[in-house]
Amino acid sequence: MKIVLLLLAALGALAVAGLVFFRRSLPEVSGDVTVSGVSGPLELVRDRHGIPHIYAQSVDDAYFGLGYVHAQDRSWQMEVNRRVGSGTLSEVFGPEALGQDRWFRALGLRRVAEENLAHLGREARAALDAYARGVNAFLEEGRPLPPEFVLFGVEPARWTPADSLVWLKVMAWGLSANWERELLRVRLGGALTPRQVAELLAPYPGDAPVLVPALPALHGALGPAVGALLAAVPLRGDRAAGSNNWAVDGARTESGKPLLANDPHLDLTAPSLWYFAHLSAPSLNVIGATLPGLPAVLLGRNDRVAWAFTNTESDTQDLFIEKLVPSDPTHYLTPDGPRPFTTVREPIKVKGKPDEVLEIRVSRHGPVVSDVSEAVKRLVPEGHVLSLSWASLRADDATFSFPVKAALARSAAEVLEATRDFHSPQQNITFADVDGEIGFIAAGRVPMRRADNDLKGLVPSPGWLEQYDWAGFVPWEELPRSRSPASGRIVTANHKVTPPGYPHWITSEWDHPYRAERITALLDATARHSVQSFAAIQMDVRSGTAELLLPALLRAASPTGEAQRALLDRLRAWDLQMRAGAAEPLIFAAWLRELSRQIYEDELGDLFGPAFGERLAFLRNVLSDVDGQARWCDDVRTEPRESCDEAAGRAFQRAIAYLEERYGGDPARWSWGAAHPARSQHAVLGGVPVLSRWFDVEVASAGDNHTINLGGYSIGDEDGPFVSRSGPGFRAIYDLGDPERSVFMLSTGQSGHPLSPRYRDFGEPWAAGEHVPMVTRRDAVERDALGTLRLRPR
Template sequence: MAQVFKWLVRIAGGMILLGLIALLGVYFLLSRSLPDYSKDLDVIGILEPVEIVRDNANVPHIFGTNDPDTFYGLGYAHAQDRLWQMVMMRRTVQGRLSEVFGPRTVEIDKILRRFDLYTLAQRSVEAQDTQTLAALRAYSAGVNARLKEINESALGRGAPEMFLFNNPVAPWTPADSIAIVKLMAVQLSAHLEEEVLYAHAALELDDADRLADIMPLAPGTGIAALPDYASLFPEGTQFAHSTGPGLPDHPLSPFKKRAFAGASNAWAAAPKRSASGGTLLANDPHLGLTAPAIWYLARLELQTGGVIGATIPGVPIVMAGRSADLGWGVTSSYLDDQDLFIERLNPDNPQEYLTPDGYKPFRTESTIIRIADNAPITLTLRWTENGPVLPGSHYNLADVTPPGHVASLSWTALSDSDTTLSSAMALMRAASVDEALAAGEGYIAPSQNLTLVDQSTIAMKTIGAMPRRDADHETRGRYPSRGWEDTNRWQGTLAYSANPEFTAPAGGLLGNTNNKTVDRPFPNHVSYKWGDTQRVFRWRRLMQNREVHTRDSFIEAQLDTVSFTARSLLPLIGKDLWFTGEAAPEGTPERQRQRALTLLSEWNGEMNEHLPEPLIYAAWLRELMHRLIVDDLGPLADEFTHPDPVFIERVYRDIDGASAWCDIRQSTVQETCSDLARISLDAALIWIDERYGSALESLRWGDAHQATHDHQVLGEVPLLKYFVNIRQSTSGGDNTLLRGRTRGQGPDPFHNVHGAGYRGVYDFADPDSSVFITATGQSGHFLSRHYDDMAQLWRRGEYIPMSLDADLARAASVGITRLTPAAP
């Protein structure tokens, strides 16, 4: 027996040893792709030596004697730290994810092939100006220099993910960078889904006033009545009722629900409103949280001077940042840059569609989608004069497309002479607000609000092509229209001067929280959908509370967690519930409700991660929103994943009879809005009890509101997910300036999945005191200490210096890379 035990110990020990050896082997292979930041390298493609100095936060400061060489250095640095991310974005926009991930991503590839964005990007290369084309070519050469180094030096295939998904990496080209900008336009576009949802809701509801409730316009002057959607088609037309998700289910999908189609904050102060006498600018663009973050910090030394800020790997542009003379920030403008068209097929020949001039054949093309470990599929692409034909499954388009019809899309991003990168390049070189405003003219998509400051002036301008629509457009672009009607079709784009602009406001302050910026009648309306109706009120309060502002007061506003929405809605929905009746016995639902109401009555609306009230409030509003709409909308209610404050206010103020939503149709009793508020609060407390326990005072919002910086590919892999995902308890919420947009559905509806991946605050009284931060870290390699070294700083609301001082960068550098022209 002793002998058997001895052999079992030996076998177990041997297996443990072999496991350790295997683990060390895997670590060795993965660590081979960790970049060495201190080295000298001879490369082909530069004229003079390039120096990449990485400061102690691993922000590369790139010094070249000419601009192309500097962009070459940026391409090399991007590929060192974010190669996998760059390759995945390129594969996504090309519609080639299935070559790596198999059938799960086929639907993503199909839709992106129909958009044909990569072909449009290739055609747009020659539309760039000379300087931009030289920068794109040099940047591509820098990326390819890193690829060459990886291949020749066996540097672990460049990234850990390459071991799991060993597909060849093609050389980088200028079209790849243009295509990634177009991919960002996909992520930031909400109007396609908005049009489908509006039409679908119009079909479900028989009262136009109720449609105005559930799909409300931002407060302000309304528009003339629109025709009923069903009336656009012959009487008796039947529409489908799909049950599908409407979007591809994969973390790499660029198609986002309208609740996550971009957001952001930016505000600026003129010298007269600044304590230091210099202009101030704060900016925090909001996107889906991932690990690594989409943003990458960098400093470029150009012939026009140093530029520092946030870049996107794959694109040689500082998207948000500053030079010595100019600061710029971006927010989603929500410009109405998409229109859906319902195209009538020829009943005698389905290969033709109706136009104002009669039936015409679709423009068609075949494309092959290769699928890992599966047979390839051939997809026939079709285009009308209005744009590409989309499948009925995309955003559940089939629900609003009558039989014998298909849907097509007009969209400004579908330009084959897209000069957005040339415009952004000119912006980086601008030395004043006037020059920056002029640079924005060539910007096509995605549309942004550009906030600008120089030494003395502040301004904001909407950049991006604005569609020119006929004043007699039957749906005014708010929901799908008939593609064969000439008055519905786009008539080119408006002049750049038509884009909203605000320069040197009298009050010395301006800002944007994705709120409604102008109130212009159609067809110069800019948008029917805006990204914020709430945060702007809190921003206005913070700005007006001070006569003058400082860098620190701008940081304070950027990190503010007080919810104007909570302060305005809670007294409204709970007005008949506060302090009513006698104290209920312990252990009863009534007693629990009273305890919750007592907590909320003493709460100031601060969505602090350590408090219980934000969780009670958020759960209450979620239950209330669902109960208000589910009996009227049925399955369509699932599309409204977040409480809409404007809708709830309309209901509880009974605007145009909106309180009708409170009555549950299926019940005999006629419920009041107070009844529904009470029922919803009780249901919310039951959900909280099942999930977090009944001790309300011990609840923490941060337990539910965790930031989910998840790896888009490895984030769901058992065990590995604990190494690649970054999870943090966070403050803020859907409608706070420190915006932490919640998931809205699923088992963890309050997970923080969308927020400020980048924050920057620029002070032009002392530019080198400016600060910035990203949500994770500079490296995309999960074994690197720079993978998540900024994450805790970001969570705590801290920043790192944003300095153009070269000596400061060298003083505490983590490495210096010197690129030298290789001998002929």
Template structure:
């Protein structure tokens, strides 16, 4: 549901090159500590009189800054949610809507222009504007109330430090802003354009065999979310990729430029990025009632993506994780029903190479640039979607258009999330999900009556005779023939074994009637296998404490699969020999006080680069593809330029490179290379994360456990060893007593860098501790209560 540091290197370029920002930063550093508290700290106690309310509402913030909202109408409860969202996360909300609209250059200048061009070309804002007319009247009413609450908070005059530093005043909140961020979430969590680009490059250079080597298919024995017993064996899954079309180098470069712009925004495909959720039936628990767990793996930013909240009106009674800017609890529970989500990642995008006689519409986009001239962008659209292979030029050759479910008009996903907040049983839950469009998610379900279930909703296109893994001709021969009907989407209710585990792994076995995606779509099976192993090791009597231990597990099945090949390596030099000895006998637990995970992850990083001599820098294999190469002495191990002839030589060379790098970073004594010295969570600010003069104020870092494809996923970033993605939120819901449920965010509720709650959850999150997910005030600790009173 993802954004490293900032607008990434684009904004870092501001700090390097623009005089106006240098001057502003210097002034900010001198004055920020003095005025930030006084001008940015929101009012959290007492009373305020506000227009737009029908009755009084109270906001009681607990000792962690989590608001517990109580109101006489559901609309007033959501109004109050909008109010506190803006109080605590104003910059985040404004930044998010600027991203969707492609309006970053207005406040960040020319370095953000590439991002704005990408965002305008794809048309995220237009897609968001088509949402509102399609929503139900209940959702529209709640969106209006939320919007009014945001603007009431904005009118109070408190200004986030980022607005001061960048020198602008945010515009009033609009209803479309309350649905727009869902479009970027859909990009971050859905589609496979980046896969199609990579697959095309591989096919054109290495052929089909190379494709199987670079992106290894999902293992035949890998766990699926649903078993064959839970599916009717009907239909035949279409295979093959006939009538594919070849991309020119210029088109490939243009598409990669779009993907690079997305990466600068933190919207990127990261190996091992994903989520975990599972639901345990009462037959397996100590209480006899279900336990539901979820931890979505997304980018770890400052402020964090999620905002914990408890919202209660007469019929709306939900608690869990919201996203500032959206008027709903996205993941959580109400009084009767609990739900969690992970990314399904079906193939919902296709690239079409349009024929010479294709017709296009076009529009002009004007991008305002701070400190520079306006830029005019011509955006062309075919019957399939936006042309993403040019920047408005007329001589680039065949144009490539993108078809994607999230850009289709009439997206009613907001109705689905509002419906989940109100759901009282499985039928309500299913009814809500009929309105779900994108991004397709694995929803697990449990209720207080003891029922459990799973559904994977969303629009998934039906392709007749092709699998969508490569671009196709736009001549009409390869068109979607509809969407998988809701009743045909993967689902189960009260499964016989009392367990559903999802970890972005393959959803269904090959007996399923439809094609959700090709065999390269799914995450590697390691997390799903480890979760299942741990949960089934205790066939009954599972407790919340047991589930906590699973969420926090840091044992690497990747190491267990690779260790025989790695430990057979011939060392080149004393450091390599010492490193191998430190790895022998390691149990694979990636803890910050151990040395072995430092060596293993550094070595794995090098092995993941083994295709770069064929495909160029930036190509990174996942660990499953690395394993397959080592097992088969694969072609990708060979590097003629480096005179490496086989995988044995690759292992020797890559180990030496890894230990030399670690020696330069940590000294020449390998026994001192403890993991926590290098492996830190990096919750960086989206605009100032790479601006040295301000990074100290806005960024948050600390050593963390876990690694590549551990359940508590914490993959080190190539080159830095930083953990930039991971469990952005954790929840464990006990349906025997919902107020005994727990949750935790990755950083804190606040957005003000000097506020009390900007990072107070991070130490608990790292230590594996949780907050009470309770609507009972006796569990809240010290509180502050703000009363919102209706007025003119």
């Protein structure tokens, strides 16, 4: 007993010592610090929410201050971010990270980021340089770093401007998933007919199915390599992602001036992807959401204008099958004859293992991604390789210039003009100004594909045929846009934004229009809007999915016993709101999941797992028997033939059995929020037993994959099919009647340090739809401020 007590005492003392040590790595928020790299004194005032307000005597010094506070609050996140894009995770985490490193080395994000620096304007380059000086000024102080640095034995290197652009490229990659869909089509083509593929990957409502011509000799042989390639690289999967933004002009607001709302739906992480900051200097007063590692307010406002993003979902990536010259595999065929590959050697350091050298070939279309591993190389059809074209891999990408210019813009027209530099990924940039103008443009580089390009980038194309080459990009003047529309409103929610008769092909893979339709309906239901009415719209959780599909399911249900009849009665009386505290959303979601399995698992066989997702448009077409698609309900493995009603009835029985097994036999104890928590996961330690409770942030949440207040989940995830892993990690509402009345909110907290009270303090208020004020007036900022840190030049 004495030994046990001594051990417990020693462990307790060790835990206390560890807490004391790690608490020393919390940032200073008050006092005076002398630093190098700044031209004049800086004041960093942290308001009561932990949001830094940077008061500087020049614009460059303001970006220096942003680098300093990012390093104070999010240094581990920044370290991981730059390593992801640079392909250096294995140096810290060992062989388990090799697959991801090989992929990003093959893409060459670091190489392209360094090339992009030469194509930026003076202001953008100055911001990057000043920011890097700010990060390094903090690192040079030699203060204790957050616990992750100690746990993994990492000593951060000096920050460089290219590190910032690398993370911008990673963000662009996460919003560009066309290549995944191309490979999925190839895999499905091995089990289904072209018409079945077009039905399963259903078109946008109102559009005709896209029948991709089959290239059996090429795509059939490519099948094994596709599986290996998808297994070798990090994937976004079928989890819902997207964004909402909308604006109304002064004729539709209480103030007589525009309102603008934005809530990007990206992966939920701890800490959040976003970090709030305010930069003030002569000619500059900007506040909003920044990305740690990047010297810019990417989404936000100044005194006169505000701007917001949603993803356009455009097709800006094409895979090409390159044919090697038989007598010389260092060359490949082009329409003009053989051409040599460019070869790049990428040395990769691996913790605990010998270094690895990855040799990457680059064709005229882009990097040869089938070089990502020896397994993929072996499975690619003999005499061929697979390369990737992506608009973001161009040396002259100047996207970073946009937020630097927008921060200084004085009108909506100037924001619009700044979008000329916004190249990748294509975004629906909606804006408004204090003079009353609202507008939007789908800004970005979109490949122009020739009229005889019958594949339209939907499957890998023969790289030696000229008809599949890009013919430049859609001119900026011809991108979809709208300025001060007669309706007085603009809505973008990843839906189709091209008007009828639009001459250029953007994509056939727009997101479902249900969020956009619901936002429009709610905007039109109120004559005069306010910040409060916009906030209510952002939190709306009426399920368009249930509205579309539940009536057909209820007609087909076949309950067994009184308990199941009671559950169906509850669904019949349900108001279709995906509330966290209700059981009906969980019953419906489980039913829809089992129905999806019933309908297309038999046709796909072994491919069902990779393709298992909530295919809303497909299910609607099947249950409505559009063009005879009810035939999917028949299980091809059994006799006799089965109807959709029978499939739906059996799915209900299996859904109830699943819920009883997983959540207990008492439906009174079921709730959507318990099954559907918003889980913000730490990039490295998330999900690790014991540690995850310190590093992850989890709150019960509402919504589904298609509600305005989106809670994105993947029904193919067997461990947590309803866990929300993506959603509006950042919400903002901008009031151009008085910009100081604008508000915003994060899904976690400002700090990236798990011992900080600012690590998770926004979680519950975010789930409840609360906001914090987006103020810049110094008197309001200093009221109840946490402290003021003064940086003085050395």
